[in-house]
Amino acid sequence: MDRFDRHNKTQESRGTDAESSVPWARFSAWLECVCVVTFDLDLGQAIELIYPHDAKLTEKEKTSICYLSFPDSFSGCLGDTQFFFRLRHSVGRVSGVQFGQKDAYNMEAQLILQKEMAYFYGYVYFRQVKDVSVRRGYFQKSLVLVSRLPYVHLFQYLLQIIAPEYFEKSEPCLEAVCNEIDQWPPPMPSQTLNLPVMGVILQVRIPSKDDKPEASPIKQGQKEKHLSSSMILPTINELDLFKCFQSVLIHIQLLWELMLLGEPLVVMAPSPTVSSETVLALVSCISPLKYCCDFRPYFTIYDSEFKEYSTRRQSPPNVLLGVTNPFFIKTFQSWPHIMCLGELKVSRDLLKQVKVKKLAKLKTLDTKPGIYTEYKTFLHKDKALIKRLLKGVQRKKPSEVQSTILRWHLLELTQSFMVPLERYLASLMPLQISMTPWKTPPQIRPFSQDEFMASLEHAGPQTTSTRKGDWLGLYKQFFQSSNFDGWFRAKHREMSNKMDCLHLEAICDADLLTWTKDKSEVEIVDLILKLREKLARAHTHQLPVKWELLNKLENYIHSVISSLPEDLQTLLHKD
Known part of the structure; x- marks a missing residue:
């Protein structure tokens, strides 16, 4: 069903027409800019090129992008490496794009896919x-796509197409790609888009x-499909869980x-790829609930x-950090949860599982893989799930199939927790029925934690989940x-x-002209002003109201004004 009414479509078409006259308007719907970061023997990591050339990045943002675009020296990455980071905007940054609840894209997109208001993503x-x-003996360079959109799979795949070509042909190739992206249709939820780039x-x-999750076209068992010159991507944002x-x-x-409760966590990984993907x-394991704490897929000591x-401090900030430099273990020893990931080891056809260890066993630099925490789970483990996944490893089931099992398990767990809320x-x-056109809409009742907890006895997670444990304690912490x-x-x-919306419908269903017959001019003018305010709010907040309803309300206002003396009509028409 098309959620946009005729009015919003008109506004949208006007916006598209306006955009077509603004340089790089379509490009900026997808990317903020493309950066090329190189290693200079005198300067260190430095931006060699930004495209478009007039892209608005502050000096602080440029510096951060430089440091975040190269793997840490401890990673020892040779060949080609892909990863991504998340960068906070500089304070006072002025953007020409509207964000938040008024943004048409964000209104229709899933919470986890909305544009970031205060952050950039960098895809490297x-x-x-x-x-x-080269004097240093190595060619070292990064191609970075900077965007407000969390389309990890799409942008990583896009880089696989354009980066090798760019490293061979340099700037003319990049300019051609950016011009192609500037012809793409804007990202629009619920639509299938064709995005041409470099012959694909x-x-x-x-x-x-x-x-709905069960109706989603994304299937983890699917891989990219080649259809002549087309490439069908099964997802724009999901990773192999x-x-x-x-x-x-x-x-x-x-x-x-830990993710549900937004606990502070450091992920120590062997490479920026493992760090950022983990x-x-x-963050995605509590989907469709949005993770509202800060998170940095790849974090360095040079970050601001x-x-x-x-x-x-007594309590570390609620942030999730991915790091590769062992120095961080010493720096963050006071943090309550640290996950150290080593290189994957397979023993007798089974992946070696890391252990949960006490924080006291955390050592600097030579820390062994493990999850270092004192945290005790509120709910019991799902042993059947773990057994099923490990058996899948033994039988060499494809990773995509295993991911499907894991993703559905986490989705059902999150939904069981959130449905009672x-x-x-x-x-x-x-x-x-309590909504009347003549009165201010009734208030939404305040959220009462005690009332909610009491409701769990007959409408709690036990109605959808067989999981045992202290659900009440988990809600209190949440x-x-x-x-x-x-x-x-x-x-x-x-x-x-x-x-x-409901109040607007009640107003439009009422006989306003009859109501005004025995009212004073002051009361009628007051009604007109309130109706205009309602109309303005409906347009400003882009409420999902039918265009016919808003048109009906405008006609009502015009009719009521026409029933007033001419001097008042003139005054109200001026307003």
Whole structure:
């Protein structure tokens, strides 16, 4: 069903026409810019090229991109390496793009796919090969796509097409690619898009917030499909979960709870690829709930937030960091949860699983793989799931199949936890019968933790999940987290918008002209001003109201004004 009414379509078409006259407007819907970062013997890591040339990056952002675009020296990455990072905007940055609830894309996109308001993503393709023509003996360069969109799979795949070609043909190749992207249709949820680049057409579908998980076209068992010159990507953002979690499968319940509660966690990985993919896999494991804490898939000591995060304090910030430099183990020893990942080891056809260890056993530099924490899970492990996945390893099942099992398990777990909250929140909405056109809409009842906890006895997770454990304790802890705060704010905003829509419908169903017959001019003018305010709010917040309804309200206002004396009519028409 098309959610945009005729009015919004008109506004959208006007915006598209306006965009066509702005240089790089279509390009900027996908990417902020493309950067080339190289190693200079005198300067160190330095930006060699930014395209388009007039891209607006602050000096601080450029410096951060330089440091984040190269693997740490401890990683020892030779050949081609792909990873990604997340960078906070500079304070005071001015953007020409609207964000937040008023942004048309964000209104329709799933929460986890919305544009970032305060962060950039950097998608990196790094090449390090021996080159005797270079003083240092190595060619070292990164091609970086900078975007506000969390389309990890799409942009990583795009880099695989353009980066090798760029390293061979340099700037003219990059200019041609950017011009092609500037012809792409804008990212629009629920639509399948064809995106041509370098002789290949990438076909992608952007999920919308109305998509149901079981109806999603994304199947983890699918890989990219070649159809002549077209390439069908099964997902724009999902990673291979099994590949990311294969050494910690027996602790998946522990990791899910740490993410749900937004606990501070450092992931120490052997490479920026493992670091960034593991961090994003952790963030996505509570999907469709949005992870509302800060997270950095790849973090270095040169990051401007390093001092903020490394300062010893009683309670570390609620942030998820992916690092590769062992120095961080010493720096973050006071943090409550540290996950150290080594190189994957296979023993007797089974992946060696890391152990949960006490923080006291954490050592600097020579720390062994493991999850160092004192945390005790509220819910019991799903032993049947772990057994099924490990048996899949023995039988050499494809990673995509294993990922499907794991993703569905985590989805069902998150939904079992969130459904009682969704159900309780729905009960706070006033009854539609209490909505009258002549009064201010009734208020949404306040959220009561005690009332919610009491409701769990007959409408708790046990209705959808067989998982045993301390669900009540988990909810109590969740209420203290940023994830609950972010979820509640978004839901309350949705409910408020729905109340506005229902009140508008009640007003339009009423006989306003009859109501005004025995009212004073002051009361009628007051009504007109309130109706105009309602109309403006519907347009400004792009409420999902039918165009016919808004048109009807505009006609009502015009009719009521026409019933007033001419001097008042003139005054109100001026307004």
